[in-house]
Amino acid sequence: MTRVVAQGTFDLLHPGHVHYLTDAATYGDELHAIVARPSNVTHKPKPILDARQRRDMIAALDAVDEAHLGDPEDVFVPIERIDPDVIVLGFDQHHDEATIEAALADRGLDCRVERASGRDPRYDAELLSTGDIVDRVLSRRG
Numbered sequence: 001m002t003r004v005v006a007q008g009t010f011d012l013l014h015p016g017h018v019h020y021l022t023d024a025a026t027y028g029d030e031l032h033a034i035v036a037r038p039s040n041v042t043h044k045p046k047p048i049l050d051a052r053q054r055r056d057m058i059a060a061l062d063a064v065d066e067a068h069l070g071d072p073e074d075v076f077v078p079i080e081r082i083d084p085d086v087i088v089l090g091f092d093q094h095h096d097e098a099t100i101e102a103a104l105a106d107r108g109l110d111c112r113v114e115r116a117s118g119r120d121p122r123y124d125a126e127l128l129s130t131g132d133i134v135d136r137v138l139s140r141r142g
């Protein structure tokens with residue numbers, strides 16, 4: 001049984017998220033998805049939805065076998081519990097593969113790191129970015 005981990009903020013779910021999780025699932029038999037806590041979302045505005053709601057939405061996707069709340073402090077706590085064979089990063093995530101692999105080795109975890117593919121919009125109005133969805137809400141309802 002090959003266990004795979006994907007992780008992200010997954011705020012205001014859109015087809016880009018579905019693509020990432022579906023692609024990540026192809027790397028093994030069981031996909032575990034970890035939802036980032038607001039304390040770890042430092043590179044963009046904090047999520048709008050509560051972490052439990054974001055977890056429950058990705059748990060409902062076919063590709064996801066188990067959805068987990070991330071640890072608010074140490075991002076390797078859920079990884080140690082899940083003990084995955086592979087971590088699949090999102091196509092545009094800022095994390096560096098070699099740094100993560102070194103941190104995994106330090107903790108004695110035998111796990112490789114891969115990178116998922118990206119997906120382009122299928123029609124002009126399709127929004128594949130939480131930030132773009134928020135901008136559209138503000139322009140239409142703000």
Ligand SMILES: Cc1cc2nc3c(=O)[nH]c(=O)nc-3n(C[C@H](O)[C@H](O)[C@H](O)COP(=O)(O)O)c2cc1C
Binds near residue numbers: 071
């Ligand atoms: C292997 C790995 C495990 C992670 N685990 C957690 C976690 O347990 N808790 C958390 O808040 N963030 C965790 N994160 C960090 C967030 O997912 C990270 O901030 C990410 O950049 C958010 O993704 P997004 O900007 O693509 O949505 C983890 C990141 C990696 C690479």
Ligand SMILES: Nc1ncnc2c1ncn2[C@@H]1O[C@H](COP(=O)(O)OP(=O)(O)OP(=O)(O)O)[C@@H](O)[C@H]1O
Binds near residue numbers: 008
């Ligand atoms: N179009 C896409 N194709 C493939 N993966 C995507 C796409 N959009 C988002 N993802 C992936 O989904 C994961 C979570 O994305 P995140 O929650 O940061 O959403 P986002 O819509 O990119 O957010 P924002 O627009 O606020 O930066 C990330 O790993 C990201 O790479």
